[in-house]
Amino acid sequence: MMGGRRRGMQAPDSSWPGFVDALSSLLLVIIFLLSMFVLSQFFLGQAITGRDQALAELRGQVAQLGNLLKLEQQANSTLRTSMTDLAASLNVANADRDKISADLDALRSAFTVSDTRLAEMTAARERFEADAADLTEKFGLSAAALSEEQVLSRRAQAQVIQLQNNITALREQLARLSNALDASDERDRRNQAVIVDMGRRLNRALASKVQELAGYRSEFFGRLKEVLSTRPEIRIEGDRFVFASELLFASASAELGPVGRAEMRKFAETLVSISKEIPGELPWILRVDGHTDKRPISNALFKSNWELSSARAISVVEFLIEAGVPASRLAAAGFGEHQPIDPADNIFAYGRNRRIEMRLTQR
Template sequence: MITARRRGGLGGQDTSWPGFVDALSTLLMVIIFLLSIFVLGQFFLGQALTGREQLLAELRGQVLQLGNLLRMEQQANMALRDSMAELSASLTAANTERDRLTGSLSDAEAALAATRAQLEELTLSRDTLTALSDRLQRDYDEASTALEEERRLSQSARSEVARLRNSLQALQEQLARLEAALEASEERDRRNRAVIVDMGRRLNRALASKVEELAGYRSEFFGRLKDVLSSRPEIRIEGDRFVFASELLFESGRAELGPEGRAELRKFAETLLTIAADIPVDLNWVLRVDGHTDRRPIATARFRSNWDLSAARAISVVEFLTSVGVPAERLAATGFGEHQPLDAGDNDVAYARNRRIEMRLTQR
């Protein structure tokens, strides 16, 4: 465009501007701009370096001050260490002194407690002595008053003493008579004791003779019964008692005597009554009837246990003997249940032996 304008302005003359002149101008302007930027950068860099040097100088001064402060702090630390050592030594000494003072304080407290106890004892003793002094003063006053009264009554007292002496003498004489009577009573007591001992011996001899007499009748009774009842194997003699098997007298689980049992018991009663007629009246004998069962339990509407069954059977025998003439006061019924077996076996033979009615003639 510049070339065209130059061409039009000169009226046809060749006035064209070389293009490279524009390029050089532009390049020159760029170089000038870059140089300006570089100068400004150098300026700002110089300013920055100058500020850094000043800052570095200030930092060096601060480092120097910090070094001085560090040396002062080290010196202060050394002084503090020395002070700490002195304080530790002082603290150790103070702890030792404190322990010593603590021990002294404990001893002082113990001594104070003992002193307080002694003080309390002394105070109590003082109060006691004061009360005793007051009482003695009152006693003294009362004694003085009594002494005055005694002086006034001395004559009558002498008469009373004489009367009391006479009474004492009379009492001594009476006591002597009582002692003599007591000795006589003791002598009678010794004689009575001898008599009682002799009576006891004679009574024992009499009882022994009665027992021997009853034993003789028992032997005769058993001998006759043995002759009368020897035909029945269900009846046997074991020691001092006759043993009837329950099957002979009762049905199983019942307490009513059967006809066969009544017949055998009637023979038994006749023999008992024959022997009883010969037994002296003063020989107090009794026939004890004991009922026994086996250990198999029973529980019916009538018999709750074997105790009930054995007792009921013994009572049935006693009632029958009474009905045929045996005096009721000579009979006793006892039930033992299953608790006194003859055979400890667990079989039918043992059960049969243990189901029984025992009768023995004994003395009340």
Template sequence: MFSSRRRIGGQGPDNSWPGFVDALSTLLLVIIFLLSMFVLAQFFLGQALSGREQALTELRGQVAQLGNLLRLEQQASASLRTSMAELSSSLTSANADRDNLSAQLDTAQQSLAQTRSSLAEITAARDALAMRAGELEQQYNLSSSELDEERLLSARAREQVNVLEQNVTALREQLSRLESALQSSEERDRRSQAVIVDMGRRLNRALASKVEELAGYRSEFFGRLKEVLSTRPEIRIEGDRFVFASELLFASGQAELGPEGRAEMRKFAETLIAISQEIPSDLPWILRVDGHTDRRPIATAAYASNWELSSARAISVVRFLVSAGVAPERLAAAGFGEFQPLDPAENVFAYSRNRRIEMRLTQR
């Protein structure tokens, strides 16, 4: 580093400080710093070495103490071995004594068990004797009370025998009077029986004539309805009943008659009213409306099962016929659910056949 100083205001002598002097001073400061660090390092190293020597001295003292303790432990171990040998011999003799005592204890326990068994048998025998004595005492008391009751009953029986003898005498007199009355009653019964037999024959003939008459009106009823409803393939005649397909009358899962079903039921009602006017009023006929469903289960808010749905459909048809002018006392509704199928198969055609309304003219 170079520095120069000049006088202000003119030329003068050159007073510049040589640059090597600054370099030497810097080098001297570095050397002094290094010497200081070396001295400090020597000082701390000496301190560390002196601490290690002190620790080594302490360790040597501890090793000496441990050696002393080891010698003491060896001496104690030798004495313990001696004590163990003595205890082992004592234990051997104690085990022999214990075995002897165990054998004696087993013998005593067997004797005690036998004694307890004998005592239990004696106690059971005593309890049985006490129970038997109690039963004998109860039987004696019961026999005594029964004997007293028998004596009392015997006295009452004697009194009742006397009363019964008197009653028997009176009954014999009444029996003789009843026999004579019975003979006269039997004669009257024979005459009445002949009258009843004759009335039964007349009644059977009258019922047969009524049945034949109803059968004739049923034939006429089926003949007229067949003419009226023959154009619809959904309406079938099976045996003595008309079968209406549910699809013709109701929507799926419903029990209200649709427009097409009302039209068919109106035709049916007109024919039924016309025929009922020709049937004598004393003939006990009714039109039974049966509702049937297929076997698939139903569970809705309105109908919990097929029973309710089939019954509701039959009732709906009956109500419509009543509104169309059919006498309600000539109508009956029944619901059979899925339990009387026409076709037991499991397909859509069988389901369609089984969903139906059947109408049958019958007697009450």
């Protein structure tokens, strides 16, 4: 029994040191995880800061494009204001002409009434003269009666003369009004000719700019056909160059791959060469449109096909800017899956709908 007590006193309790080691290991793991979390937050903040700077630059470029558009709109507004003023002058001249025409009609009516009264007075005078002659012949009126009739006849003649003078004055006034109406018609014709001439000159200028841009667009398409005709992934549909997304980007990515960068470099070199030949006053722009298929996407970078298509279009625009294309001549747009070329529901239709379209157009 004494030996058992000695053995009990000699055996130490080892549970406490093992618990301390476990806690120390757990604490080291937690410190390591917190360090990794802090590092990831730091790198993530750096990436977000770089994107904010790029977004600010793009906003500045959009503001510049907006200012240029406002200048063009002001010029168009000035032309429209000039045409509106001329149209208002024409309306005023038409109103004056209508008023003169109304006055002329009133004078013609008065002239007709005067002619009627003159005819009545003339007929009355003739009746008076006939009656006087009859009375003289039949009854032998006295000299006093005959003198009275003569007085009446002279009065009637005076009234006829006055009416004739009034008619003459009315005719002169009618002639003046007719001359004024002719002058107003001549002003109307001149104003109308000016408006027609301005419209023709504006249409000729617009048609000339459109034809000139169409000529450069044809040359641009011809050169790009020669440069890019070896790639089956590049198609020409109407007035657009269509690049298959598989040629430029990896799946669910907006970063240009090596093959895509090589093709975009050829495209940029051709565009820079053509842009040097296009006059600076032509308002041309290269629009880059991003499209996806209708299968939904949701990952850490892109929450929807809208974001993926827009990011791909912006990536192409940024590469073209780096290759020397002026930023003021570029525009990027994303359409997601909402403008498909092929509405079918199979992998071939999906491949055709995933694309980047480029179009040379006006602002």
